[in-house]
Amino acid sequence: MSYVDEIIEQVIAKNPDEPEFHQAVREVLDSIRVIVDANEEQFRRDALLERLVNPERQIKFRVPWVDDKGNAHVNTGYRVQFNSAIGPYKGGLRLHPSVNIGIIKFLGFEQIFKNSLTGLPIGGGKGGSDFDPKGKSDREVMAFCQSFMTELCKYIGADTDVPAGDIGTGAREIGYMFGQYKRIRGLFEGTLTGKGLSYGGSLARTEATGYGLLYLTDELLRCHDISMEGKTVAISGAGNVAIYAAEKAQQLGAKVVTCSDSTGWIYDAEGIDIAALKEIKEVKRARLTEYKNYRPNAEYHEGKGVWSVKADVALPCATQNELDIEDAKQLVANGVIAVCEGANMPTTEEATKYLQENGIYFVPGKAANAGGVATSALEMSQNSEHMSWTFEEVDAKLKKIMENIYHNIDNAAKKYGFDGNYVVGANIAGFEKVLDAMNAQGIV
Secondary structure: OOOOHHHHHHHHHHHOOOHHHHHHHHHHHHHHHHHHHHHHHHHHOOOOOHHHHHHEEEEEEEEEEEOOOEEEEEEEEEEEEEEOOOOOEEEEEEOOOOOOHHHHHHHHHHHHHHHHHHHOEEEEEEEEOOOOOOOOHHHHHHHHHHHOOOHOOOOEEEEOOOEEEEEOOHHHHHHHHHHHHHHHHHHOOOOOOOOOHHHHHHOOOOHHHHHHHHHHHHHHHHHOOOOOOOEEEEEEEEHHHHHHHHHHHHHHHOOOEEEEEEEEEEOOHHHHHHOHHHHHHHHHHOOOHHHHHHOOOOOOEOOOOOOOOOEEEEEEOOOOOEEEEEHHHHHOOOOOOOOOOOOOOOOHHHHHHHHOOOEEEOOOOHOOOHHHHHHHHHHHHHHHOOOOOOOHHHHHHHHHHHHHHHHHHHHHHHHOOOOOOOHHHHHHHHHHHHHHHHHHOOOO
């Protein structure tokens, strides 16, 4: 049995009931098989793959908090510090009922290669809790965040581990967590990114993941002599990534016709009203059912269905494994040109393979959605310099990073004989830098 297959079997056996983690490991190791097979003797001797798939540290803790009625609750907090070969651990904090150790490990493992692709000195980590901020008062969210950070603060720091936002963790939550970190540690430092502008945040950070997704998608299409101008775009999700992906797509001359949340989805043939979407989701924190109050001609549907709409470009921006084989078949039948992932691993393995086999340009999230963490790293740079850059400066750096990511994954795919396979290209390009750093630092 090959070294790659041995490690995949080992990961499944040692980490039962963690299918997302298994999926992420399998995808990466299958992609880098060509490198591993050529160096199998050395990699086995150094247990390189064992070190790659095992987190350097994983922390699990209870998070007690009291609601507005005086009742106590206990949630579970996690932080997985996966790989620090190229820099401090960097990755978001997800607050969602679905969070468990397997989800956090899959996200942290993906983050290693995503962060490497940015070209910036940041390692891979991820964290979060099964706490659900939806429907909670500001005081209840503050109570949870302060309790969560009271424990987490022991393990993070500006040069150690720098968490950020993710699903369920927006500006409000980051603010409460930063305040508690500062209160306990007595340090005003860039140990969290996604902060408010008044206390060390970066301009363009809010827009970064969505904008970055479109900068890469635009570069992908341009390199195949296709323009975004006039294209129809289907987007899933209605959170930060989806909103700003839609905004940038429309700035580039495309028409975005769908978005979705956990209860349903909307179709607006005239193009999504970005101002209305921001009002509903960022100000009111409401459901998409309200969208028809702003655009009466739009359609609202319960459940899922954004991929049933005819579109040229599909951008899954909601959550993992949301786009399945049936969705992929619909997209292909409807003539989609490109699928670029705004969320982390939103396309199932079967759907990814189907899209690639049918000639669709498919770019995985570790490359396509790296704009968020890249701009977080730019926030870290500004914090360390005690400087603030203009929106235009940050946005220009982001655009350049995303264009470079596309060319790096394209070149890596071509170098190893996988021309056009951006999944393999992204995994190889991300792995090579981490491999070099791990080899240089010895068996640690």
